[in-house]
Amino acid sequence: MSLKGKASANSSAKHIENHWPPYPPPKETDLDKALRVEEEREARRVSDAIDRELESERQAVRRRQKEETRLLLLGQSESGKSTMLKNFQLAFTPKALQAESDAWRAVIHLNLVRSVNFIIDLLSNTVAPHSTPYGSSYHPHGSGRTPQHSNAGDTSPTVTSFTHHHRMSATPQPSAEIRRYKLALSPLRQVEMILAKQLSVHDAGSSRGSIPNALSSGRASEVSVRGGRGWKSLLRRRAYEDLPTTNYPEELENARQILDACRADIVSLWASSSVQLGLSEEGVALQEQSGFFLDQAERIADIEYEPTFDDILKARLQTIGVEEHRLVMETAAETGQQWVFYDVGGARGQRASWVPFFDDVNAIIFLCSTAGFNEVLLEDRTVNRLLDSFNLWKTVCTSKLLGSTQFILLLNKTDILEARLKSGIQFSSYVKSYKEGNDLPHVIEYLRKKFIAMHHHHSPQPRQLHVHSTCAVDIDTTLAVLMRIRDAILVTNLIATDML
Ligand SMILES: Nc1nc2c(ncn2[C@@H]2O[C@H](COP(=O)(O)OP(=O)(O)OP(=O)(O)O)[C@@H](O)[C@H]2O)c(=O)[nH]1
Ligand SMILES: [Mg+2]
Known part of the structure; x- marks a missing residue:
């Protein structure tokens, strides 16, 4: 037999092996046949059951993803991540927060x-x-x-x-x-x-x-x-x-x-x-x-x-590791919805634990403490906090895993920033490229543009970014921002699940 002939004989043998149900053996008695048919029927039943189970698991995951909004809070230590989470709890699950009193x-x-x-x-x-x-x-x-x-x-x-x-x-x-x-x-x-x-x-x-x-x-x-x-x-x-x-x-x-x-x-x-x-x-x-x-x-x-x-x-409680907080909405408009927050520790030693959460969230909420312009990191007193936030933001923007995730940037601690500017501390003494007035609106505008430019430059693909300035210890102004965040996330989720 030629090589070619061998190859085709092999492939037809393989074809027979892989065929389902298998071809009947050449000398099959009636009893053998009945047994074989019964075995094949049973195998088909088991296989169909497995397929059905897999499909229902797939549907459950899709349902969970539709019903559940997963959010990852990122930012350096003391940027206000846990405080922002408390604001979400206060706005949407006040009874649960009260129970933690x-x-x-x-x-x-x-x-x-x-x-x-x-x-x-x-x-x-x-x-x-x-x-x-x-x-x-x-x-x-x-x-x-x-x-x-x-x-x-x-x-x-x-x-x-x-x-x-x-x-x-x-x-x-x-x-x-x-x-x-x-x-x-x-x-x-x-x-x-x-x-x-x-x-x-x-x-x-x-x-x-x-x-x-x-x-x-x-x-x-x-x-x-x-x-x-x-x-x-x-x-x-x-x-x-x-x-x-x-x-x-x-x-x-x-x-x-x-x-x-x-x-x-x-x-x-x-x-x-x-x-x-x-x-x-x-x-x-x-x-x-x-x-x-x-x-x-x-x-x-x-x-x-x-x-x-x-x-x-x-209250100040430093986060260590990653905390999962499941918020079952108590408010009328959101009843039944579940929002899952992953609140991470922001200190440098904690940041390696963030990455496993990158591929399973609907949105990132990144907090930058604007008051950090004249502060250094507790964990490394040679590093300016604002500079650290810029670098962290760059890294997060660059991540391919987050390529299609919605981004929300909160320029936080504006109350402390404003007090410092008013007390005469010059923003330009710490940020050399800053040439505008030493007042809150100008500094916030500068930071907003800077973060947006970095996002534009470092993102692997175009992506939504919402920027807000916040004071996370001010319940009323933060509530207004949270409502806008909620709307933006819900609209994006609806688009993602083809409901709009
Ligand atoms: N004045 C003022 N204080 C704030 C603001 N946001 C947060 N804080 C306070 O700053 C402290 C640190 O905030 P956290 O929310 O614990 O910071 P974090 O980002 O979770 O920090 P880690 O858990 O260490 O990563 C808390 O005592 C808050 O009350 C703000 O906008 N203004
Ligand atoms: Mg925290």
Whole structure:
């Protein structure tokens, strides 16, 4: 047989092998035939069942994708991602947010207590803030002129976390007044310890080793817990009613009572002119830091305190890892819809965990803190925050996985930006290419154009981009922006599912 003949014999044998149902064997008895036909029928039945199952799974995925809107919040640490998510919760799932109130109260209390312990440590000259990377220019959020703290994953009280990181101050002995506050407010060390322990009780062990940047956050009221399941539900009353072994409610009640007993001293500590003088001599402006509640201590340390939505928006809880938040819409117009938010940790060490979420979202909401123009990153004090946001934006725009994803850019923290510009800080001193006036509208317009140009230049294909300026701690103005975001996303989803 020729080679060609062999090849054609082989291919016809293969053809017979692959044929379904298989050709009958040459010498088949009636019984064999009946058995074969029955086997073939059964095989066909199983195969059809598998096909039907696959098709119904495909339809379920399509249905889920139609019913579910998936959004990924991106941006550097402290750009306001989690705060924006809280605004979405407030607008569309207010009851669910209200149910988390106990958890947020613990965070707010921890923010407050850390500020108090920080002041006492600083002014009783156990420690002094480390020097700024920019000589004498003070950058409240990023300069590092605040002592470092352990995060909630490290349950040791504030004072112990100073010892390794800070030089001893050359200042002489603390004043009698500070010594008195130190004594009177010493029970707050225990409150800090209780709250930190309770907030980090889930996964604390696993998160502690993996988040060096969070451990050295250097912020008076910084709190971080491992994201995802756990910490909020843990603090819901009904969540621990069934767990007789936990002593959480008692511990929490103790902490609240101690805080309430210290209330008058906390208020007078913050009102003390010598404390204010001491802080300003050290170049520390606590009121400009995230999670600042000292000016509300009278109300917040009260045993009856219930957090308001404004308080919840201002609470600072650093996100570690990626948190999934499923919002089942409570509002009439959106009832039944589900929006799934992926809220990521924005610090540099966290960014590698973003990518797996890129190929499964309807839209990206990217936040840039416009106030970052005169700040540096906590995790790398040589990097300007605005520059870091530009670079991050470039990277996100360039991603092929996000090629056809809708983009929403929020130029956030406009209130802080405006206050700084009004106080005389020149935007052009930090952004050399800026030539316009030192006022909010001009600076925002400059940033808007800059981000749009980068998007245009770096995107692999044309794509929708919506830009808004926001102040995420202002409920009313943010609500108006959220409605526009909702409309834009819904319209895009309808187009994508051929319903328009
Ligand atoms: N004044 C002001 N504060 C804001 C604004 N947006 C957010 N904040 C505050 O800034 C702090 C940080 O905001 P977050 O939402 O926790 O920041 P994040 O982007 O989630 O940060 P990571 O979780 O570390 O990635 C919080 O205390 C917020 O209350 C704003 O527009 N204006
Ligand atoms: Mg966050």
